[in-house]
Amino acid sequence: MSASHISPLLADLNPIQTQAVLATDGPVLVLAGAGSGKTKVLTHRVAYLIQEKKVPADSILVVTFTNKAAGEMTNRIKKLLNQLPAATYQLPVMGTFHSICARILRRDGVNIGLTPGFAIYDETDAVEAIKQAMEKLVLTDKKMSPSAVKHTISSAKNEMVSSLEYPRFARGYFQETVAKIYLEYQKILETNQALDFDDLLLLTVKLFQHSPQTLAYYQIKFKYILIDEYQDTNAVQYALTKLLSAQHKNICVVGDASQAIYGFRGADFRNIVNFQADYPNTRVFNLEQNYRSTQIILDAARAVISKNTSHPVLSLWTDNLVGQKIKITEARNEKEEAEIVISEIKKSSELRIKNSELKLLTPNSDIRTLNSYAVLYRTNAQSRALEEAFLKNSLPYILVGGIRFYERREIKDVLAYLRLVQNPKDSVALKRAEKLGKGRLNKFFEVSVTIDKSTTLDTLDLILQKTDYLDTLEDGTDQGKYRIENVKELRSVAEQFPNLTEFLENVALVEHIGAESDQNSDKVTLTTLHQAKGLEWSVVFMVGMEEGLFPHSRSFLNPAELEEERRLCYVGITRAKERLYLTHTRQRLFFGTRSNNLVSRFISDIPQELVQSQMNYINPDQFLDDVSIQKDEDDWLNL
């Protein structure tokens, strides 16, 4: 590459983004603020390595937080490479930590005694295995919930504490009992030839520790490693990163401590905070120019997040307009809150219709389709009141979240049969199949022995036909019809993966988007704050801005958790491009009881000059007569 040659890949990058792309070798930390073009830097960096540095694509490893993110990045890298002269079509190795570890273990896990055809247990399967372990130990103590036990074991695995080591750390009755269950649980997984999600990571570390040749193979293979959302990595993922990058040390991590919102499941943002200390000679790039939001929105976000003290906060700035003030509204209850949201949306939609009728539309005028609105909430339970109001007003919406496709009863049932084809000893699958009827199970076993090397789809169809499973779903209700539709949807996935092992792995590791969620249609998005991460809308409503709900009461006793709530609020605010609404209620119906909540401290943290509201909420004392959450309030005041 001559000095005069400027790669077209750098053409539309700002100076810091350019530097982050050009710093190909050695440890690199990219601190990417919300809306600062993080994915752009990652994709351009990969394309640059391939195109300009002539790095073979398969020696680049890109780790993402979700499979969806991996897919999006793949598309963008493809596009970039296709635009270039002498287009290269080979793509880097991309995926989540879990999917990459699964691939490694299928290939090399035999070195630590793993069967290549191992099953992957999802949360439900794992909890079922825990139940079986507890039954075996005759733990009739109903006070221990299997999912709490699962969570404790999962935390231990995240800290790389094996079932053999755990008893040493266990303190008190609960943990000591968990220690016994943990041992039994691992035995069950072993006999079932199954790994849970945590095992995928943990056993890969174990494989690398026990088989230096295997480790060396991957260390040499992956010359360049890029990790997205590094603030959301846990201890095992940290260890994997360290092991894999030890040879070439070309490690680039991207993230933002202010957007760390998964501490509750073991993520530790200190991994990103301490990166420089961990990797000597790290070059740091702060992406602080925001391309998404108005200045007012960024100022509000900053006011909220700057109260956190346990991590650094980036100073976002923008060339965008100052924008409109943030609108804060109080509703009497959750129904009125939903109506307020809807009336605001309708106001601008009506404006849109009127303008288009009068042909007043100019390019870039205030045209907003429904998919430029989102309503964000802290807990899923809040979606009900919103949904009811949207239905009542015939305003189209799409609810993101809820029960996932592969978690649905009918899907898990069918998958249980398929898992038994692969491993008839799988006790979790067996128990599920038993629940569907002994007769049905016997019929299944009659045909399952004859299944040899047929495709996933043929196997699935044969099972459905022999067991008459679909009959159990056919009950004349809409729900029954819907369930049958879902099984059909599963058939279409089966068609894509003729190999049963590959099919089951995909099912376990990749979230499937059901047929009903047509994402291109014009609808308002309703979703949790967590699921909004990484997305953006022109207009964002954050509802339920109340003490106890957001920040959630469970975080009151723990300053670290309260900081996580604050980061979640920061994430929510920075989703908005143009307009932000915050709403709260005086009284909310919650699990059958009415509670009077104080206005969220996050609202009080936003300076008045950024806000347009009918009331002054700075002094929450006016609500102190409402006693229902007085106790909680005392808790947080004492922090």
Added chain:
DNA sequence: TTCAGGTGTATTTTT
């Protein structure tokens, strides 16, 4: 095999 009725539980969630 099915279904009625009792019981427990309700923060966020990808893999």
Added chain:
DNA sequence: TACACCTGAA
């Protein structure tokens, strides 16, 4: 309040 889950009886 509402619903998922389990149990036991028909």
